[in-house]
Amino acid sequence: xxxxxxxxxTGIVAAAEPPxxxxxxxxxxxxxxxxxxxxxxxxxxxxxxxxxSIEARSLNAASLTKATWEHVQLTAVSTLLTLIIAIPLGxxxxxxxxxxxxxYLLTVLTIGQAVPTIAVLVLLAVAFLFLGFQAAVVGLVLxxxxxxxxxxxxxxxxxxESVLEAGRGMGISKFGVLTRLELPLSxxxxxxxxxxxxxxxxxxxxxxxxxxxxxxxxxxxxxLSTNRxxxxxxxAALTAVLALLIDYLAGIAEDFLRPKxx
Amino acid sequence: MTxxxxxxxxxxxxxxxxxxxxxxxxxxxxxxxxxxxxxxxEGEIVVxxxxxxxxxxTTMKMINRIIEPxxxxxxxxxxxxxxxxxxxxxxxxxxxIQQVGLFPHLTIGENIATVPxxxxxxxxxxTARVDELLEMVNLAPESYRNRYPKQLSGGQKQRVGVARALxxxxxxxxxxxxxxAIDPITRDRLQNExxxxxxxxxxxxxxxxxxxxxxxKMGDRIAILQDASxxxxxxxxxxxxxxxxxxxxSDFIGNGASLKRLNxxxxxxxxxxxxxxxxxxxxxxxxxxxxRRSDRSALLVLDESGRPRxxxxxxxxxxxxxxxxxxxxxxxxxxxEPRATLSDALNELxxxxxxxxxxxxxxxxxxxxxxxxxxxxAIRGMRSSAVARARAGLAEGAEAGSTGGQP
Amino acid sequence: xxxxxxxxxxSDDMLELGIEHAVLVGVxxxxxxxxxxxxxxxxxxxERPREVVLAITGAFLTVPSFALFILxxxxxxxxxxxxxxxxxxxxxxxxxxxxxxxxxxxDPAIVESALGMGMSRSxxxxxxxxxxAWPVIITGIRVTTLVLLGIAAIGAIVLGPxxxxxxxxxxxxxxxxxxxxxxxxxTLGVIILAVLFDxxxxxIRKLTTSQGIR
Numbered sequence: 001x002x003x004x005x006x007x008x009x010t011g012i013v014a015a016a017e018p019p020x021x022x023x024x025x026x027x028x029x030x031x032x033x034x035x036x037x038x039x040x041x042x043x044x045x046x047x048x049x050x051x052x053s054i055e056a057r058s059l060n061a062a063s064l065t066k067a068t069w070e071h072v073q074l075t076a077v078s079t080l081l082t083l084i085i086a087i088p089l090g091x092x093x094x095x096x097x098x099x100x101x102x103x104y105l106l107t108v109l110t111i112g113q114a115v116p117t118i119a120v121l122v123l124l125a126v127a128f129l130f131l132g133f134q135a136a137v138v139g140l141v142l143x144x145x146x147x148x149x150x151x152x153x154x155x156x157x158x159x160x161e162s163v164l165e166a167g168r169g170m171g172i173s174k175f176g177v178l179t180r181l182e183l184p185l186s187x188x189x190x191x192x193x194x195x196x197x198x199x200x201x202x203x204x205x206x207x208x209x210x211x212x213x214x215x216x217x218x219x220x221x222x223x224l225s226t227n228r229x230x231x232x233x234x235x236a237a238l239t240a241v242l243a244l245l246i247d248y249l250a251g252i253a254e255d256f257l258r259p260k261x262x
Numbered sequence: 263m264t265x266x267x268x269x270x271x272x273x274x275x276x277x278x279x280x281x282x283x284x285x286x287x288x289x290x291x292x293x294x295x296x297x298x299x300x301x302x303x304e305g306e307i308v309v310x311x312x313x314x315x316x317x318x319x320t321t322m323k324m325i326n327r328i329i330e331p332x333x334x335x336x337x338x339x340x341x342x343x344x345x346x347x348x349x350x351x352x353x354x355x356x357x358x359i360q361q362v363g364l365f366p367h368l369t370i371g372e373n374i375a376t377v378p379x380x381x382x383x384x385x386x387x388x389t390a391r392v393d394e395l396l397e398m399v400n401l402a403p404e405s406y407r408n409r410y411p412k413q414l415s416g417g418q419k420q421r422v423g424v425a426r427a428l429x430x431x432x433x434x435x436x437x438x439x440x441x442x443a444i445d446p447i448t449r450d451r452l453q454n455e456x457x458x459x460x461x462x463x464x465x466x467x468x469x470x471x472x473x474x475x476x477x478x479k480m481g482d483r484i485a486i487l488q489d490a491s492x493x494x495x496x497x498x499x500x501x502x503x504x505x506x507x508x509x510x511x512s513d514f515i516g517n518g519a520s521l522k523r524l525n526x527x528x529x530x531x532x533x534x535x536x537x538x539x540x541x542x543x544x545x546x547x548x549x550x551x552x553x554r555r556s557d558r559s560a561l562l563v564l565d566e567s568g569r570p571r572x573x574x575x576x577x578x579x580x581x582x583x584x585x586x587x588x589x590x591x592x593x594x595x596x597x598x599e600p601r602a603t604l605s606d607a608l609n610e611l612x613x614x615x616x617x618x619x620x621x622x623x624x625x626x627x628x629x630x631x632x633x634x635x636x637x638x639x640a641i642r643g644m645r646s647s648a649v650a651r652a653r654a655g656l657a658e659g660a661e662a663g664s665t666g667g668q669p
Numbered sequence: 670x671x672x673x674x675x676x677x678x679x680s681d682d683m684l685e686l687g688i689e690h691a692v693l694v695g696v697x698x699x700x701x702x703x704x705x706x707x708x709x710x711x712x713x714x715x716e717r718p719r720e721v722v723l724a725i726t727g728a729f730l731t732v733p734s735f736a737l738f739i740l741x742x743x744x745x746x747x748x749x750x751x752x753x754x755x756x757x758x759x760x761x762x763x764x765x766x767x768x769x770x771x772x773x774x775x776d777p778a779i780v781e782s783a784l785g786m787g788m789s790r791s792x793x794x795x796x797x798x799x800x801x802a803w804p805v806i807i808t809g810i811r812v813t814t815l816v817l818l819g820i821a822a823i824g825a826i827v828l829g830p831x832x833x834x835x836x837x838x839x840x841x842x843x844x845x846x847x848x849x850x851x852x853x854x855x856t857l858g859v860i861i862l863a864v865l866f867d868x869x870x871x872x873i874r875k876l877t878t879s880q881g882i883r
Contacts, residue, residue, distance in 0.1 A: 239736035362778070
């Protein structure tokens with residue numbers, strides 16, 4: 001194993017380096033303005049087209065709203081569950097008793113990132129005939145756990161040892177060191193994990209259409225199966241807009257929740 | 263006096279001339295270096311010393327143009343290098359920094375070979391040069407050549423840093439607090455080694471430090487800088503200690519100026535006092551008679567070959583009647599050799615039984631003694647000659663090199 | 670049918686799809702490395718360009734792969750092309766980010782002494798900065814490769830080559846006994862490739878990193 005540390009090995013060390021300044025107001029407005037522009041252009045283009053009955057079935061306010069709402073629900077529920085499982089697990093796996101196996105564990109987890117999301121979802125469907133919203137959430141959580149877990153572990157390992165030692169030296173208990181020093185100092189990394197989970201889940205939720213769990217993937221697949229390019233593009237573009245918007249919001253939350261002085 | 267050796271060491275040729283050198287960093291109100299003019303003679307170590315933020319490092323880094331001057335000229339060995347190719351310029355100048363900055367992915371040998379390779383030397387010549395330099399800095403080539411920097415101690419890294427700077431045998435070296443990050447004991451040893459090395463290679467060296475003691479020890483000349491690299495005084499260490507040009511210099515030298523000055527003179531520079539001595543085996547009555555005729559309270563007993571053995575006083579001679587001279591009295595301690603500094607002599611003197619320091623040659627043979635009066639006199643002598651020289655210098659007007667930039 | 674029997678029966682298929690999958694990802698990683706390291710070198714010294722490049726490559730990675738594949742059909746058609754382009758776009762962020770981080774983490778004293786010894790800009794970059802940043806850069810490439818192996822499977826939606834084909838065929842036959850075997854085989858194939866690539870990068874990193882910084 002290398003002595004450059006687990007952070008470099010897993011390649012997520014750089015995620016802990018935040019931009020050195022808060023964005024300017026214009027910087028904050030750039031992304032939403034861009035996304036609104038895309039939506040507007042899409043709306044104007046679709047309105048200008050003569051839609052056939054198949055296209056009209058997908059491209060109406062009700063079905064688009066439904067698909068979007070399903071997508072948001074899938075993302076929110078799976079992200080919450082991912083965090084509930086992955087962060088405590090990350091804390092547990094960075095306790096001293098795992099020190100020996102940790103490098104191997106990190107390697108296995110890193111390689112585990114290669115397992116295709118689609119395979120996880122499809123396996124649930126074909127092996128257990130497990131379909132629908134709940135199956136989708138299980139699949140999303142299974143896939144998103146790995147990156148968030150890696151983030152948390154690396155984050156906790158990066159907390160300056162001397163700070164912890166000083167804490168123990170002042171008579172703070174082990175549990176106190178964890179809750180009062182380690183976790184607060186790892187907040188930026190944990191926040192980055194939240195953002196990672198959101199982005200991954202919003203992306204993977206596009207595929208849950210294949211196991212009958214809805215989402216914006218429904219629109220794309222409807223377009224694919226009926227060979228309607230316009231429907232495919234609207235579905236794909238809306239998916240991209242939603243993902244970028246969620247990432248943008250998570251980024252703002254990160255900026256404001258990060259403890260001052262870090 | 264050591265000041266004459268300074269003149270001997272320098273050939274008088276100006277190696278580096280800084281002319282009206284000015285640096286203003288973008289967005290700053292004041293010049294970091296303001297209109298500095300300075301001549302640096304070939305073969306001398308010139309120390310730039312001053313409080314932090316005085317611009318000494320900026321000044322040094324303008325010589326190899328790591329920092330480009332805003333205005334003014336840099337003349338190296340008669341050639342204006344202010345606007346020539348900076349990379350070519352830097353290959354002619356050795357550069358040593360406090361953090362050393364060895365390349366961690368290259369071996370010690372490859373580190374030292376950097377500039378020779380940049381200059382296109384053939385590999386045989388490079389290898390020979392690397393080994394030569396390692397020997398020069400007291401690192402055995404066969405065991406260090408293929409090691410990596412992380413396998414060396416701080417002091418060893420600094421030695422390699424010096425060897426690397428000497429790589430292509432440049433005429434000029436720039437050293438930015440080279441011993442600043444090293445523990446005091448190792449630092450002292452490295453400084454001595456470096457001075458010995460310099461006595462062989464005779465480079466023109468610009469040395470930056472904030473430590474006046476280091477400046478006095480290392481410098482042939484010292485430029486004491488105040489804000490914006492204004493020269494408060496540019497002179498030999500002796501002159502600066504004995505005739506500080508103004509209050510800034512006196513303050514910067516601090517209270518210990520007289521003591522510091524003692525570091526500059528050697529026991530060999532002063533005339534030794536003779537102390538009454540007696541050969542081992544002389545009988546006691548004869549010894550008492552000698553003691554009575556001298557105005558001292560003890561005799562120094564020497565052995566057959568002339569090495570000091572014991573101090574014996576009148577009481578010892580009376581009480582120890584019949585016993586050989588090397589069994590009575592006190593053992594003779596507090597000895598120095600002629601090349602020791604007066605500061606060393608004073609140190610020994612303070613703890614010695616009869617308030618004198620015995621001087622012996624390299625074989626340990628008695629030469630004479632130094633007492634407190636002589637040290638006092640030496641200090642007075644230095645001061646008056648320095649004052650005289652300072653007056654002479656003022657009368658002659660601005661002689662290049664020694665008065666540049668004085669207010 | 671037993672899963673191992675299935676694998677043996679289909680071993681020719683498995684090998685062929687494996688090679689396709691590996692080539693697809695290998696080409697994308699190569700492209701992403703060339704572009705990513707180039708962008709990193711071009712921007713690491715200045716804050717503004719650095720942030721712009723990171724924001725844009727970050728946005729690429731945020732766009733769901735399914736959506737990106739579909740959007741690329743228009744300009745690039747079906748098959749390997751849209752997949753390679755999409756994978757290259759996804760691969761940029763980790764490589765650019767690690768290149769920038771690696772180069773910025775080089776001790777300024779080392780760069781200053783290289784400068785002071787008269788090394789030109791390109792000599793400093795090639796002989797000093799890149800070799801020192803290399804372990805971090807190659808880690809970025811390794812992570813990129815692993816993530817792309819997984820995403821490449823989704824490329825089967827636009828008829829891209831590789832193990833994704835098995836997974837989508839399995840999906841189409843949901844409820845039949847062969848479906849599970851097909852999906853498992855596709856997944857296993859990707860995991861085997863991941864282990865092989867990981868070992869490959871481990872060896873490459875060992876061989877290309879100086880002992881002095883290991």
